[in-house]
Amino acid sequence: MRARWITRWEPEDPGFWEREGRRTARRNLWLSVFAEHIGFAVWSLWSVLVLFMTPEAGFSLTPDDKFLLVSSVSLVGALLRLPYGFAVTRFGGRTWTVASALALLVPVLLAAVLVRRPETPLWALLLCAGVAGLGGGNFASSMVNINQFFPEREKGWALGLNAGGGNLGVAMVQILGLVVLATAGVARPEILPLLFVPALLLSALLARRGMDNLATNRTDYGAYRIAARDRHCWTVSLLYIGTFGSFIGFGFAFGLVLQNEFGKTPVQAAALTFLGPLLGSLSRPLGGRLADRFGGARVTAWTFLALAVGAGCVLIASAVGSFAAYVAVFTVVFVLTGLGNGSTYKMIPAIYAARAESAVEAGDDPAEARAQGRRLSGAVIAISGAVGALGGVAINLAFRQSYQSTGGADAAIGAFLGFYVLCLVVTLVGYVRRPAAERADRAAGTRQPEPATAERRG
Incomplete structure (x- = not known):
């Protein structure tokens, strides 16, 4: 394939941005959103396929087996994010987007074959589900690519829109799964991957x-x-475990939880599971916008406080046995994870842009300092994206262990509540306030500004 390369790209130059930068960046953004959207859908495919695998369809999988299947998809997707981040800078955003889209034909075709065979052993299903994790790597490559196209002042919006459009793939595959279940039933699961x-x-x-x-x-x-x-x-990776890990983990597990907690049929579960991921995806760009306006750390701190309250409300809904309240509160939790995803990712370029400005004020070359900030920003976006996705693995394994040990999901929800409180404390101490460690760094001449300063400038 003959690649089309842009050799001069200066988004921070207002003249360049107005003449040609904005138009080119937005074209690449919209095409990236579409590609990432399909990648996310393939990554989430098995969260719906497990709903088809019922005794009526001839499958003998236990709830433990199903949580293991969606955990394997999450794990592979998380592990691939870092190499995918390397790949897009090695081969180019255009070239890698094409290659990664074509590679996803493998897991969808494999799934179409295996889900028609109830006698397929668990190890083969795990292998097939793991290959679908290729779709999870698309997020990192897309985000690293789009991060380089936009100036600092618009990265919160651009990254939020790119990620939010991709996250919508979770809701989209669940809506398509509902349509297939409602029209063809559990007997024709191969229709979904072939779409x-x-x-x-x-x-x-x-x-x-x-x-x-x-x-x-x-x-x-x-x-x-x-x-x-x-x-x-x-620290940002830890926060992203709490936001994106919750989004993708709940997105994969919610249908299984509704089946196990309330005895819902596949159609009944699928009719409700898409709403949370849909609203959570739509709220991600809003999280980026709010972070642009008020600072990523402040928005992230409020989000974790609300997530902790939300987890507590889920426990209350479970205790009183209210299905409607359970679904409603979980939907709000999905929205909050979307807001936190956008605000947490905005923190990354803001922190390193402020560090660069501090270096300029200390006498360093402006162009070199800002280039270094962009270098580190792109690397941290890739690393935190990979680490954060591991939260989805943890959530599904926590649900699996909770059902094994207690027969219900409450123990897992309680653990999530505790983790949200931890993330809230980390955000408040490390980024909203002025930590002594950062003041010591500046006094020692490391030219690393306080994260709160980064947020004000971001």
């Missing part, structure tokens, strides 16, 4: 015709090594 074959081909074609490769967006392993030694990389 994605033309969508993947269209995604690859559109990316090939309309996207660009940035010559300035190259693999920078040195930036990853520096980022891996930076505490902000790991």
Whole structure:
């Protein structure tokens, strides 16, 4: 394939941005959103396929087996995010978007074959589900690519829109699953994965015709090594476990939880599971916008407080046995995870942009300092995306263990509540307030500004 490369890209230059930058960046953004949307849908495919695997369809899978299947998808998707982040800078956003879309034909075709065979052993289903994790890697490559196209002042909106459009793939596959269940029943599960074959081909074609490769967006392993030694990389990753990990983990598990907690049929569960991921996806760009306006740390802190309250309300709804309240509160939790996803990701470029400005004020070369900020920002976006996705694995394994140990989901929900409180404390101490450690860093001449300063400038 003959790649189309852009050799000059200066989004922080107002003249360049107005003349040609904005138009090019937005074209790449919309095509990236579509490709990532399909990737997320394929990644989430097995969260719906397990609803088809009932005794009536000839399957003998236990709830433990089903939670293990969706956990394997989450795990592979999380592990692939970092290499996918490397790949897009190595091969270019246009080239990698085409290649990664075509690669997803493998898991959808495998799924179409295996879900028609109830005698398929669990290990084969686990392998097939794991291959669908390729779709999870698309998020990291897409976010790293789009991060380089936009200026700092618009990254909250652009990254939020890109991620939110991708996250909508979770709701989309669940809506399609509901349609298949309602029309063909559990006997025709292969219809669902086959629906994605033309969508993947269209995604690859559109990316090939309309996207660009940035010559300035190259693999920078040195930036990853520096980022891996930076505490902000790991604290932001922890926060992203709480926001995105919750979104994708609940998205994969919610249908199974409704079946196990309230005895709902596959159609009844599928009729409700899409709403939370849909609203959570739509709220992600709003989280980015709010972060642009009020600061990512403040929005993130309020989000974790609300998530903790939401988890407590889920426990109350479970205790009183109210199905309506249970679904309603969980839907609100999904919305909150979307807001937190947008605000947490906005924190990353804001922190490193402020660090660059501090270096400029201390006498460093402006162009070099800002380039270094962008280098670290891209690396941390890739690392935190990979680490955060592991939260989805943890949530599904927590549900599995909770059902094994107690026969219900309450123990897992209680653990999530405790984790949200931990994330709230980390955000308040590390980013909303002025931590002594950052003041010591500045006094020692490291030129690392306080995260609160980063948020004000972001």
